[in-house]
Amino acid sequence: MNNTAIEDVNICETKVRSAIRRLTLVNFRNYKYLRLNLKAPFIVLSGENGSGKTNVLEAVSFLSQGRGLRNAKLSEVKTFDFLAQKQPVPVFINNNGWAVSAQIEKMGEEFSIGTAVESVVKETGYNEMKEVERRNVQINEQKLASQNELGQYISIIWLTPSMDRLFQSGPQQRRSFLDRIVYAFDTDHARRLSAYDNLYRQWLQILKSGNINTSWLNALEEQMSGIGVAIAAARREQVQKLNLFIEQNPDDIFPEALLSLDGTIEKMLDEKPAVYVEDYYRESLFNQRRSVLFNENNSGFNKTDLCVVYKKKNVPAGLCSTGEQKSLLLSIILAQAKSLICSRGIPPIMLLDEVAAHLDDIKKNALLSKLYELHLQAWLTTTNLFEFLEVKKNAQFFEVKDNTVNELIIR
Ligand SMILES: Nc1ncnc2c1ncn2[C@@H]1O[C@H](COP(=O)(O)OP(=O)(O)OP(=O)(O)O)[C@@H](O)[C@H]1O
Ligand SMILES: [Mg+2]
Numbered sequence: 287m288n289n290t291a292i293e294d295v296n297i298c299e300t301k302v303r304s305a306i307r308r309l310t311l312v313n314f315r316n317y318k319y320l321r322l323n324l325k326a327p328f329i330v331l332s333g334e335n336g337s338g339k340t341n342v343l344e345a346v347s348f349l350s351q352g353r354g355l356r357n358a359k360l361s362e363v364k365t366f367d368f369l370a371q372k373q374p375v376p377v378f379i380n381n382n383g384w385a386v387s388a389q390i391e392k393m394g395e396e397f398s399i400g401t402a403v404e405s406v407v408k409e410t411g412y413n414e415m416k417e418v419e420r421r422n423v424q425i426n427e428q429k430l431a432s433q434n435e436l437g438q439y440i441s442i443i444w445l446t447p448s449m450d451r452l453f454q455s456g457p458q459q460r461r462s463f464l465d466r467i468v469y470a471f472d473t474d475h476a477r478r479l480s481a482y483d484n485l486y487r488q489w490l491q492i493l494k495s496g497n498i499n500t501s502w503l504n505a506l507e508e509q510m511s512g513i514g515v516a517i518a519a520a521r522r523e524q525v526q527k528l529n530l531f532i533e534q535n536p537d538d539i540f541p542e543a544l545l546s547l548d549g550t551i552e553k554m555l556d557e558k559p560a561v562y563v564e565d566y567y568r569e570s571l572f573n574q575r576r577s578v579l580f581n582e583n584n585s586g587f588n589k590t591d592l593c594v595v596y597k598k599k600n601v602p603a604g605l606c607s608t609g610e611q612k613s614l615l616l617s618i619i620l621a622q623a624k625s626l627i628c629s630r631g632i633p634p635i636m637l638l639d640e641v642a643a644h645l646d647d648i649k650k651n652a653l654l655s656k657l658y659e660l661h662l663q664a665w666l667t668t669t670n671l672f673e674f675l676e677v678k679k680n681a682q683f684f685e686v687k688d689n690t691v692n693e694l695i696i697r
Contacts, residue, residue: 302327303633304440305663306346307396308389313365315341315384316689326682328654328664332671332694333686339667342691343444343637345386346665348421349399350442351433351469351476355637357462360403360419383419390440392632399439400424414491434480437473441626443619444637450644453603453611457548457591464592467622468524471629475520482513489571493578503575511567515560518551521590531625532617539652540617541610542597549590594618612644616653623660633662641666642673651676671696 305327311320316338322329331339340356344363347355354363364384385402404422407415423433430436443466452459469475489506492499525545536542547553554563576582594603594614603614619636627633636657642650654677657664666674671683675696683694 302391302663303631303661304390304392304635306349306388306635307391309342309346310387311342311345311385313384314345314386315363315365317341317345318365318689320691322684322691324663324682326680327658327662328666328674328677328681330671330674330677330681330683331665331667331686331691332669332683334669337686338689338691339686340446340639342686343446343639343665343667346388346635346637347442347444348386348401349388349390349436349440351436352466355444355446355639360421364403392440397426397439398424399436400427401433432477432480434473434476437469437476441470441632441634442637443470443623443634444639445615445619445641446637446639447643449615450608450612452615453594453606457589460592461590464521464524467528467618468520470622470626470634471524471527472520475517478513478517478520482510482517485510485513490578493575507568507571510571511564514567515551515555515564518549518563518590519555519560521549522547522552522555525592528618528621528625531628532621535621535624537617537620537656539649539656540613540620541599543603543614543617543621544595544597545618546593546595547590548593552590609644609646609649613649616641616649620653620656623662627660633660636662636664638664639667640669642668 305324307324309320309322309324311317314320320342322342331342333339344354344356344358353359383403385400387398387400389396389398401421401423403419405417406420408418408420421433423430423436425439449459449463452463465475465479469479485506489503489510492503492506525547529545532542532544551563551567554566558566595601596603596606596610596614599606603611606614623634623636641653645653650673654674658677658680668674671694674681674683678696681696683696684691685694
């Protein structure tokens with residue numbers, strides 16, 4: 287293990303190429319109001335179980351596209367009333383909902399990202415309008431047309447304890463994990479996914495309404511097949527790129543992972559041109575109408591799974607030990623971060639929740655060195671701050687307690 291790089295260098299703000307410099311939360315889970323000023327590459331949050339460490343990471347994760355690291359419903363994030371107390375409220379914020387804002391430094395330039403919930407009237411299905419809550423997103427106080435545009439400004443990678451079971455859980459979780467990797471590189475991927483979801487919901491609704499409008503269904507199937515194939519192609523391309531990157535940049539500590547996709551459309555794309563696959567996709571949707579109408583079990587082909595193998599041992603990740611699975615995940619996200627730096631020049635922000643659990647000291651310290659060498663900002667949570675004392679010269683330590691977060695001075 288090489289720790290000297292970390293030990294010898296004092297906090298050096300310019301070394302980190304992309305970082306959050308100030309974070310503000312309002313009405314966010316257990317925080318009525320919280321502001322953190324940040325300057326170090328490592329941000330360590332320590333506190334007892336239930337003190338609110340993951341909540342801070344979740345708030346940061348809302349600076350990127352999607353439903354945050356807990357995949358939460360927008361309504362469950364707002365501070366529950368029992369915690370309500372008078373606190374200062376900053377300007378940007380909508381008093382009724384929750385909001386997160388951050389000052390970001392990226393390659394020497396500063397900008398702000400703000401996000402808050404708002405109610406809008408939306409077309410939720412065929413001929414149906416509904417009032418829904420959605421996340422409004424601002425860059426430098428200018429509203430973006432969609433949160434899918436956030437990928438152009440920031441990329442955030444996270445690893446949480448619930449992901450320790452990623453290889454045991456269902457394909458949907460692994461697909462989401464992969465999709466986040468894809469849209470870190472291909473910002474259009476997020477837009478395609480939400481467009482597909484929207485079309486699919488309309489398609490289902492028409493079928494279930496009993497009021498079948500065939501030309502509308504045909505039009506939806508036409509669009510879904512185009513977007514569905516583009517989604518599969520992007521996933522397939524990303525898996526190939528990541529495998530190549532991992533093979534060409536083997537890690538000395540974390541095991542080499544081999545990724546593949548188990549999905550009809552992705553497999554078909556190996557052999558057939560995209561136009562042929564789109565026709566197949568459209569026909570399959572047409573054939574699926576029947577199963578939706580008659581509530582039959584619908585195997586579907588949009589259920590692609592991400593398969594991961596511990597390459598050296600040739601063992602599927604699901605059969606690896608807990609520590610090995612965690613190491614494989616770390617290996618994948620480190621490769622993702624490095625490859626992002628190679629392709630875009632800008633490091634992601636890493637949110638590592640309880641990352642030291644299941645890692646031996648060698649792996650934990652190696653991870654810290656690797657993160658440091660990537661010139662990125664890493665957020666670490668722990669119930670025992672001693673776990674991260676190795677990086678104290680490059681870290682800010684915060685104590686999370688009583689619904690607030692205070693900086694600790696560690697000598
Ligand atoms: N919407 C909400 N309003 C108020 N409090 C909330 C809300 N959602 C969750 N909480 C509270 O936040 C706390 C959990 O915070 P969090 O998960 O961040 O803790 P943690 O420090 O990460 O704990 P652990 O070490 O167990 O992972 C719980 O006490 C929970 O009741
Ligand atoms: Mg937690």
